[in-house]
Amino acid sequence: MAILDGKKAFVFGVLNDYSIGWHIADQLHQHGCTLGFSHLPGEKIERRVVKAVDPFHPAFLVPCDVSRDEDLRSAFACAAEKFGSFDILIHSLAFAPAEALHQPFLQTSRQAWQTALDISAYSLVAMARHALPMMNPGGSILTMTYLGSEKFIPMYNVMAVAKAALECSMRYLAAELGRHEKHIRVNAISAGAVKTMAARGIGDIDKMMLHYGEKAPLPWNADTAATHVGKTALYLCSDLASGVTGETIYVDGGYNIVGW
Numbered sequence: 001m002a003i004l005d006g007k008k009a010f011v012f013g014v015l016n017d018y019s020i021g022w023h024i025a026d027q028l029h030q031h032g033c034t035l036g037f038s039h040l041p042g043e044k045i046e047r048r049v050v051k052a053v054d055p056f057h058p059a060f061l062v063p064c065d066v067s068r069d070e071d072l073r074s075a076f077a078c079a080a081e082k083f084g085s086f087d088i089l090i091h092s093l094a095f096a097p098a099e100a101l102h103q104p105f106l107q108t109s110r111q112a113w114q115t116a117l118d119i120s121a122y123s124l125v126a127m128a129r130h131a132l133p134m135m136n137p138g139g140s141i142l143t144m145t146y147l148g149s150e151k152f153i154p155m156y157n158v159m160a161v162a163k164a165a166l167e168c169s170m171r172y173l174a175a176e177l178g179r180h181e182k183h184i185r186v187n188a189i190s191a192g193a194v195k196t197m198a199a200r201g202i203g204d205i206d207k208m209m210l211h212y213g214e215k216a217p218l219p220w221n222a223d224t225a226a227t228h229v230g231k232t233a234l235y236l237c238s239d240l241a242s243g244v245t246g247e248t249i250y251v252d253g254g255y256n257i258v259g260w
């Protein structure tokens, strides 16, 4: 019997088969989980996501821009209709306006700050609120963060602030939802560099991969990075992590412990 047999997961954040969300979905699928997905609205994006998630035989695929309350309402209504209830919620998405990543941090506009924190951090709170009534007891919520929340990373700028807010929100949700009668767990994975569309928007991802490859204690490269993240996601979403909540777990080959 697979460890997620009979479980259902609602996955946000797959754009293509490079996406971390895709690699999380892949692990959940391989271990028996039924999957439903959301995608950013738009015909071109929808076509891309349909193709990417096809191997997982999704129960549904629903458009949702997480900055729009009406989209969140209709996405979770779709999950309620197709799934009834579910066990796992994956939040693997982020966005910041390009200019806020390429200008000095000092120049961050109010608008860019609000957009980045709304889409990348507040969305976790809104999604958890929508999900709670339809989550099964012992369910798991997982989000994705990055070391830039704690240490200076060139060009991460306002996204670093959004990740700090996301990690803090994750802990507050974990404290509340753990004591809820359903005992829902909420955790984050802090991933090392992974070659995705979002990473390309931030900096020179090839240079970053080389840097991780040189500095991390364990081998870290584009071929296996996302799979490592997917495997820890599988653990956190399964009963193997039944006593783990409010944690940010590094999956970066140990890069974060190195001081030079």
Ligand SMILES: NC(=O)c1ccc[n+]([C@@H]2O[C@H](COP(=O)([O-])OP(=O)(O)OC[C@H]3O[C@@H](n4cnc5c(N)ncnc54)[C@H](O)[C@@H]3O)[C@@H](O)[C@H]2O)c1
Pocket: 012, 013, 014, 015, 016, 018, 019, 020, 021, 039, 040, 064, 065, 066, 067, 091, 092, 093, 094, 095, 119, 144, 145, 146, 147, 190, 191, 192, 193, 194, 195, 196, 197, 198, 199
């Ligand atoms: N790639 C890395 O090196 C890395 C490292 C650490 C953490 N992360 C985090 O992993 C998560 C997934 O990113 P990725 O690297 O897989 O990139 P990706 O580009 O494949 O995925 C980002 C996703 O965010 C979605 N998104 C953006 N704005 C949205 C909105 N308004 N509503 C709904 N969805 C929206 C996109 O559609 C896309 O599916 C992000 O939180 C990212 O910050 C990535």
